[in-house]
Amino acid sequence: xxxxxxxxxxxxxxxxxxxxxxxxxxxxxxxxxxxxxxxxxxxxxxxxxxxxxxxxxxxxxxxxxxxxxxxxxxxxxxxxxxxxxxxxxxxxxxxxxxxxxxxxxxxxxxxxxxxxxxxxxxxxxxxxxxxxxxxxxxxxxxxxxxxxxxxxxxxxxxxxxxxxxxxxxxxxxxxxxxxxxxxxxxxxxxx
Numbered sequence: 001x002x003x004x005x006x007x008x009x010x011x012x013x014x015x016x017x018x019x020x021x022x023x024x025x026x027x028x029x030x031x032x033x034x035x036x037x038x039x040x041x042x043x044x045x046x047x048x049x050x051x052x053x054x055x056x057x058x059x060x061x062x063x064x065x066x067x068x069x070x071x072x073x074x075x076x077x078x079x080x081x082x083x084x085x086x087x088x089x090x091x092x093x094x095x096x097x098x099x100x101x102x103x104x105x106x107x108x109x110x111x112x113x114x115x116x117x118x119x120x121x122x123x124x125x126x127x128x129x130x131x132x133x134x135x136x137x138x139x140x141x142x143x144x145x146x147x148x149x150x151x152x153x154x155x156x157x158x159x160x161x162x163x164x165x166x167x168x169x170x171x172x173x174x175x176x177x178x179x180x181x182x183x184x185x186x187x188x189x190x191x
Contacts (some may be wrong), residue, residue, distance in 0.1 A: 019106035053091030061086035065104030128173035143181025
């Protein structure tokens with residue numbers, strides 16, 4: 001097990017080619033010249049189409065702003081508002097995003113379709129538990145947390161990420177420091 005505490009200075013920001021927003025890459029795992037998964041935060045400035053990510057499954061959740069309406073090829077339209085349960089969809093599906101009332105910030109988990117399982121949930125607290133994933137990503141999106149990983153303690157402030165590699169079997173507990181603290185937890189399995 002390897003735990004890494006990442007702060008905003010560690011993240012990689014880039015503008016979209018179509019000028020409709022920007023993405024901040026929080027964490028990525030690459031293998032054989034391609035990435036297996038990526039967790040990022042996007043600032044969406046205007047309505048428009050999503051980029052094609054053939055070969056990947058996407059999970060999207062709204063963090064800030066009123067929300068979005070997604071028209072995903074082959075599915076009924078869905079509206080997502082801040083902290084609604086995340087929406088999962090195929091990265092190849094043509095997807096049109098309409099802002100409901102101004103810009104939004106969203107959280108994106110993209111996972112290669114060859115990986116069997118990935119989840120993204122919002123938590124306010126997580127009692128100690130044994131992890132059943134190869135990678136675990138805990139992103140503090142509101143308030144701060146005391147994270148206990150094995151025997152180590154990490155103070156996780158808003159906007160910081162705890163990345164756990166080779167996480168399977170490790171013990172993790174997440175304790176909020178404020179009543180309204182909120183965290184996004186992504187768990188990804190390689191097998």
